[in-house]
Amino acid sequence: MTSPLLQIRDVPPRVAYALEQAGVPPLLARLYAARGVRASGELDTSLAQLLPPDTLHGTTAAARLLADAIDAAQPMCIVADYDCDGATACAVALRGLAALGAHPVQLRYVVPDRQRDGYGLTPAIVDQVLERHPDVRLLITVDNGIASQEGVAHAQARGLKVLITDHHLPACPNGEPLLPQADVIVNPNQPGCTFPSKAMAGVGVMFYVLLALRAELRQRGRFTAANQPRLDALLDLVALxxxxxxxxxxxxxxRLVAQGLHRIRQGRMQPGMRALWEVAGRSAARAQAADLGFALGPRLNAAGRLADMTLGIECLLTDDTARAWALAQQLDAINRERRDVEAGMREQAERLCATLAPIDDVPLALTLFDEDFHEGVVGIVAGRLKDRLHRPVFVFARGLDGLLKGSGRSIPGFHLRDALDWMAKQHPGILLRFGGHAMAAGCTLAPETLDTFDQALRAVAQSWLAPSALGKILPTDGSLPTTLWTLDTARQLAAPPWGQGFEAPLFCDEVDVVSQQRVGERHSRLRIQREGQTHNAIWFGHTAPLSGRTRLAYRLSADEFQGRERLQLVVEAAVPADQKS
Incomplete structure (x- = not known):
């Protein structure tokens, strides 16, 4: 695997200066300016600065539909998704509706089984709901539904109303968006919606529906501004x-994530969230967005991948501390199993890659399948291979119905869902189902069409991928003065809600590697020296020897050891010292 090119982000000097003048610390001003922040108001994470709920198309109609159902004591059922976004959205919906006056006997939920039921609101899921809960009159999808034309039609034929809350892109079979004929759709990515935050997750969409419902109930005289329920109690789940x-x-x-982290740090969270922090061995008092993405999220996702996401949803719903702890322990055990399954699949996938081409001459796009692959983990393995090879990757497993279920991950410059759409038009019938986003997508194939899929994916990659997109570029924030290599700086950098599209600070500097020690099977502990100072560093997932003058891309971290904090550099990449940025 070749080293990435370390590229320094551009910092508009006037913007950085203006942020400093507005009171932003100089280092943060530089980092924010490099990430597109243009005014200090964008950094205000107070709830008052949230985009108004009525600007999200469909929320007003959804609020009326839900308020009518609550007033009429109509039973309603949440149709969830089997990932972390779907699980938290389901918990937010159920907790929020109960807080706003829905009686517990009105509220039910179902979550499809990944292998048995597939994704979204299907006719079979509608029948499953009515078999379990024949009195249900309203279906509410969370994190799914925008492509469920057949499921919505079947639900309405059986006398149900349907509210879709989703954030995925609608299907475009003939180049035009095709929406299901639901009673109400709330989705920032539906045609005609001018809501500025197109990136909101499914859980955020559901939270916005609840905000609109609370406003509707105020208008109906159920609450006043003084005694209305505090929906901010749900923000720990929204952030996760x-x-x-x-x-x-x-x-x-x-803003949503920052508010959720603020409450988590104060200990204001659901019992299931607290239990997940404990089994993950992380400090909620020092919560960072990375903890949600790399420690809590995988434990919930593991249930949907290898078992039943009902476990995860129940963990987030229970108010019983002991039950929350027991469920969190189950989720932790499933996550350990998921790691083992993933490791085995990754090794097998890498062996398959080796048969395709040498590591330095891999195809422009990869399609992998093995009879032993597990459907629940194909997306993770595709992501790992994409990171390693810097190529679009699709990994397939055989489903219980005999069809091949694939999950893909892509690189900048190659819109994966658009690629699938193009392939579907060039090879009618090859994709039985597909959907997703630019960087991640999924599809279902008949086994006999796998070779055609592989050839079509390579063809579109050959056509769309520019040579400049094939080299891995790692954006960095340039040099960090050694005077700022301190615990105070590490704590300052840990506070903001960094994440996708607003990446955590990553600096790059030349250092002298004094020593290197292997830790476990896959990690390295380093002692590095710069400008007369010696510091500890850790490089996870790498044991390649380093010595002498090296250029590191690194993050600052406050590492706790035996009850004391110490500064540690977390290495993300190492390249020869003479590599140009």
Whole structure:
């Protein structure tokens, strides 16, 4: 695997200066300016600065539909998704509706089984809902539904109303968006919606529907501004789902995440969230967005991948501390199993890659399948291979129905969902189902069409991928003076809600590697020296020997050891000292 090119982000000097003049610390002003922040108001993460709920198309109609259902005591059922965004959105919906007056007997939920039921509101899921809960009159999808034309039609034929809350792109079979004929759709990415935050996660969309519902109930005299329920109690869940779904942290999403982190640090969270922090061995008092994405999110996602996401949803719903702890322990055990399955699949996938081409001459796009692959983990493995090879990758597993279920991950410059759409038009019938985004997508194939899919994916990659997109570029924030290599700087940098599209600070400097020690099987502990100072560094997932003068891309971290904090550099990449940026 070749080293990435370390590229320094551009910092508009006038913007950085203006941010400093507005009171932003100089280092943060430089970092924010490099990430597109143009005014200090964009950094205001107070709830008062959230985009108004009525500017999200469909929320007013959704609020009326839900308020009518609450007033009429109509049973309603949440149709969830089996990932972390779907699980948190389901918990937010159920907790929020109960807080706003829905009686517990009105509220039910179902979550499809990844392998048995597939994704979204299907006719089979509608029948499953009515078999379990024949009195249900309203279906509410969370984090799914925008492509469920057949499911919505079937639900309405059986006398149900349907409210779709989603954030995915609608299907475009003939080049035009095709929407299901639901009673109400709330989705910032539907045609005609001018809501500025197109990157909001499914859990954020559901939270906005609840804000609109509360406003509707105020108008109906159910609450006043003084005694209305505090929906901000749900923001720990909103933050978790938003970060775990790897949506871009635009200004509005940063507010949602920052508010959730603030409450988590204060200990104001659901019992299930607290239990997840404990089993993950992380400090909630020092919560960062990365903890949500890399520690809590995977434990919830593991249930949907290898078991039943009902476990995750129940963990987030229970108010019983002991039950929350027991469920969190189950989720932790499933996550350990997921790691083992993933490791085995990754090794097998890399062996398959080696049969395709040498590591320095891989195809422009990769399609991998093995009979032993697990459907629940194909997306993770595709992501790992994409990171390693810097190529679009699709990994397939055989589903219970005999069809091949694939998950893909892409690189900048190659819109994966658009590629699938192009392939579907060039090879009618090859894709039985598909959907997704620019960087991640999924599809279903008949086994006999796998070779055609592979050839079509390579063809579109050959046509669309510019040579400049094939080299891995790692954006950095340039040099960090050694005077700022301090615990105070590490703590300052840990506070903001960094994430997708608003990446955590990554600096690059030349250092002398004094010593290197292997830690476990896959990590390295380094002692590095710069300008007379010696510091500890850790490089996760790498054991390649380093010595002498080296250029590191690194983050500052406050590492706790035996009850004391110490500064540590977390290495992301190492390149020869003479490599140009």
């Amino acid at each position: 789902g938003t970060v775990a779904d790897v949506v871009a942290l635009d200004a509005n999403n940063r």
